[in-house]
Amino acid sequence: MIEQYRRDIRKRAFQYSLRAIKLYHALQEARDGAGWIIGKQFLRAATSIGANVEEAQAGETRADFIHKYGIAQKEARESRYWLGLLSESAIVPKRRLTPLIKETEELYAVITAIIRNAKSRLKVRP
Secondary structure: OHHHHHHHHHHHHHHHHHHHHHHHHHHHHHOOHHHHHHHHHHHHHHHHHHHHHHHHHOOOOHHHHHHHHHHHHHHHHHHHHHHHHHHHOOOOOHHHHHHHHHHHHHHHHHHHHHHHHHHHHHHHOO
């Protein structure tokens, strides 16, 4: 089952990055200075999730794998923060961000489950 999560998370993180790019482009078109800055911060964090998930696949050790997923987890939390700012400041309508916020929370949950599973398997190994 964990292998299925890993395959899904790679695809989902990639699609999430594409959605982040679209949101960033929309913010650029809006010509709102705060939106540009927050959008850029969100774009960096959002695309970093997938990059770290991919990097984890080539982890040299299980600890390295866990570390890379831990970074992806932190980037997901940061992404949620930036989306919250965009929403609460009304730079972007809440209704538009709700699906993206939900996906952020789901990515975070899946990444957390992968980390937990990997850590438990690390303890089991001799």
